[in-house]
Amino acid sequence: MRSYHSKGYPMKHLHLFSGKRTKIVGTLGPASSNRQTLEGMVRAGLNAVRLNFSHGDHTTHAEAIALARAVSAALGCPLPIIGDLRGPHxxxxxxxxxxxxxxxxxxxxxxxxxxxxxxxxxxxxxxxxxxxxxxxxxxxxxxxxxxxxxxxxxxxxxxxxxxxxxxxxxxxxxxxVPGTRLSLPPLTEKDLRDIDFAVEQGVDFLALSFVQSATDIQTLKTLLAAKNSDIAVIAKIEMSAAVDDIEAIVEEADAVMVARGDMALEMSFREVPVAQKRIITICRRRAVPVITATQMLESMVAAPKPTRAEVTDVANAIFDGTDAVMLSGETAIGQYPVETVAVMSRIAARAEEAWRNDEVPRLPDLPPGPSVGQIISHSSTLAADHLNAAAIVAYTRSGGTARRISRFRPRAPILALTPSPKMCNRLALSWGVNPLQVDNLLRTEQMTQTAVDYALKLELAHPGDYVVIVSGNPSAPPGKTNLITIERVGE
Incomplete structure (x- = not known):
C-alpha cells in the first residue's frame, strides 16, 4: 500500500471524530482573540471564525486573522475566515x-x-x-x-x-422599516474599505448584510472579480425583501446566513421560524451551505449553561437541515466561549444521533436532480447507507460533488479530497464534509487507491469495511463527476 500525506494538514484530522457533523461558526472578539481560548474552541468543535467588521479596526482584525491561521496550522484542521460586512444599516x-x-x-x-x-x-x-x-x-x-x-x-x-x-x-x-424595500445601495464606503482589507488578507468568505435581492450579490461578486478575488459570498437574509427573492438569491450566493436578529424586526417575529425553515429547505435543495444565526445560546454570554429553549432552538435548526449554527456575542464577549462551543457541539451530536437512530423523522428525501453529477451524488449516498459504508470519499475541485452529497445527509462521514487549499476551507462550512488538501491525481486507479489509503490512515475505515468513492475523469473540467467506485478495504 502506498503512503500519502495531506499537503495542508496532518493526517490526524481534528474534527473527524468530534461526534458531530453540523458545523459551528464562532465570532472572534475580546473574549476569544487569544491563542489558548481559540485553540480550546477549535478542540471543542469550532469549524469557522467570523470577524464582525461593524466593530474593531483593520489592525485588530488582521491580528485575529493571523491568530486563526496559526491555530489552524497548529491543530491540523481547516478554519475558514468569514468577514461580515456592516452593510447599509x-x-x-x-x-x-x-x-x-x-x-x-x-x-x-x-x-x-x-x-x-x-x-x-x-x-x-x-x-x-x-x-x-x-x-x-x-x-x-x-x-x-x-x-x-x-x-x-x-x-x-x-x-x-x-x-x-x-x-x-x-x-x-x-x-x-418593516416590510419596505429601500433604495439603499448594497455597499457603503466603509464596506468598500473593508472589502479591500478582506481581499488583501485573503479571507475565505464575505458576508453581505441587508441583502434585498440577487442583484446585491451580483454587485459584490462583480466588485471582487474586478479585484481578481474569488472570495466566496454569503448572503445574509434579514430583510423581508430578501425572503421574497430567496430563490434567486440562493442561486447567486455561495452560502446563505439566516440572520434572525434583524429579520425579527423586518417581519413579524412569529414569521421568523417559518422563514428559517423555508430558507434552509431551499438552500439544501440547491446544495448551498446555510448558517443559522443570532441568539442561539445567548444566555451563555453570562451563564455557564444554556436555557432549555436555547437547546431546543439549536436542535431544531439542525432538524430543519442547517449546515452550520453560529455564535455571536457568546464567543466574542461572553464569559464562557470554550464552554459555549462545547455545549453547542453536544447538542448537535445528540440531534444527529436522533436522526441516525430514527428517534425523530429524517429530513425528507430530495429529488436527485437532472444532472449526472446530482444523480451520482444521490446514488453514492444510497449505496453508502445500504452497505453501511465506513466513509464516502469525494474527489472535488469545485466543491460541488461534496456539497451535493452533503445535502442528502448520508450516515457515513464525507471525506472531501481536493487539490485546492481555498476549496478545502470553503468546504469546512458544509454539513458532514471533512476536507483535506491532496496532490492533484491524474489517473482513476490512483484516485481509488488514495481514497482507501486515506480512509485507513484517518481511521475512518478498517479492513472489511466498504468505502464509496465518488470522482470524475481526472483530465475533465471541474464539475464533471461521473463515477462511483465501491471498494472493500483489504480486498
Whole structure:
C-alpha cells in the first residue's frame, strides 16, 4: 500500500471524530482573540471564525486573522475566515448627552440635516428615507424597543411622526422599516474599505448584510472579480425583501446566513421560524451551505449553561437541515466561549444521533436532480447507507460533488479530497464534509487507491469495511463527476 500525506494538514484530522457533523461558526472578539481560548474552541468543535467588521479596526482584525491561521496550522484542521460586512444599516445620529427619553404619544422628527439630537428631532443617516416610506409607515428604533408612526413627509427629507412605544434612544442606534424595500445601495464606503482589507488578507468568505435581492450579490461578486478575488459570498437574509427573492438569491450566493436578529424586526417575529425553515429547505435543495444565526445560546454570554429553549432552538435548526449554527456575542464577549462551543457541539451530536437512530423523522428525501453529477451524488449516498459504508470519499475541485452529497445527509462521514487549499476551507462550512488538501491525481486507479489509503490512515475505515468513492475523469473540467467506485478495504 502506498503512503500519502495531506499537503495542508496532518493526517490526524481534528474534527473527524468530534461526534458531530453540523458545523459551528464562532465570532472572534475580546473574549476569544487569544491563542489558548481559540485553540480550546477549535478542540471543542469550532469549524469557522467570523470577524464582525461593524466593530474593531483593520489592525485588530488582521491580528485575529493571523491568530486563526496559526491555530489552524497548529491543530491540523481547516478554519475558514468569514468577514461580515456592516452593510447599509440606517442609524440615528449623535444625541446630546448620549441619549434621550421618548414618551408615548409625543411628536418626533427624523431629519437628514446634521444636528445634535434631542427630544424633538434626530439626524437620520439615510437622507432618502422619506422617499421610501409613506404616511402610516411604522419605524422601529433601537432594535424595535422604540416605535414611531409616520404622520407627515416633507420634500426636504424630514419625517414627522408620533412615538407609539417610548423608551431611551441612544446615539447611533439602528432604524428598521418593516416590510419596505429601500433604495439603499448594497455597499457603503466603509464596506468598500473593508472589502479591500478582506481581499488583501485573503479571507475565505464575505458576508453581505441587508441583502434585498440577487442583484446585491451580483454587485459584490462583480466588485471582487474586478479585484481578481474569488472570495466566496454569503448572503445574509434579514430583510423581508430578501425572503421574497430567496430563490434567486440562493442561486447567486455561495452560502446563505439566516440572520434572525434583524429579520425579527423586518417581519413579524412569529414569521421568523417559518422563514428559517423555508430558507434552509431551499438552500439544501440547491446544495448551498446555510448558517443559522443570532441568539442561539445567548444566555451563555453570562451563564455557564444554556436555557432549555436555547437547546431546543439549536436542535431544531439542525432538524430543519442547517449546515452550520453560529455564535455571536457568546464567543466574542461572553464569559464562557470554550464552554459555549462545547455545549453547542453536544447538542448537535445528540440531534444527529436522533436522526441516525430514527428517534425523530429524517429530513425528507430530495429529488436527485437532472444532472449526472446530482444523480451520482444521490446514488453514492444510497449505496453508502445500504452497505453501511465506513466513509464516502469525494474527489472535488469545485466543491460541488461534496456539497451535493452533503445535502442528502448520508450516515457515513464525507471525506472531501481536493487539490485546492481555498476549496478545502470553503468546504469546512458544509454539513458532514471533512476536507483535506491532496496532490492533484491524474489517473482513476490512483484516485481509488488514495481514497482507501486515506480512509485507513484517518481511521475512518478498517479492513472489511466498504468505502464509496465518488470522482470524475481526472483530465475533465471541474464539475464533471461521473463515477462511483465501491471498494472493500483489504480486498
Amino acid at each position: 440606517i442609524r440615528v445620529g449623535d444625541i446630546e448627552g448620549g441619549s434621550v427619553t421618548l414618551t408615548d404619544g409625543q411628536p418626533f422628527t427624523l431629519t437628514p440635516e446634521v444636528c445634535a439630537g434631542n427630544a424633538e428631532r434626530v439626524t437620520v443617516s439615510y437622507p432618502r428615507l422619506a422617499q421610501d416610506v409613506q404616511v402610516g409607515s411604522l419605524l422601529l428604533l433601537d432594535d424595535g424597543n422604540i416605535q414611531m408612526k409616520v404622520t407627515r413627509l416633507h420634500p426636504d427629507g424630514r419625517i414627522e411622526g408620533v412615538i407609539t412605544r417610548g423608551g431611551s434612544l441612544s446615539s447611533r442606534r439602528g432604524i428598521n
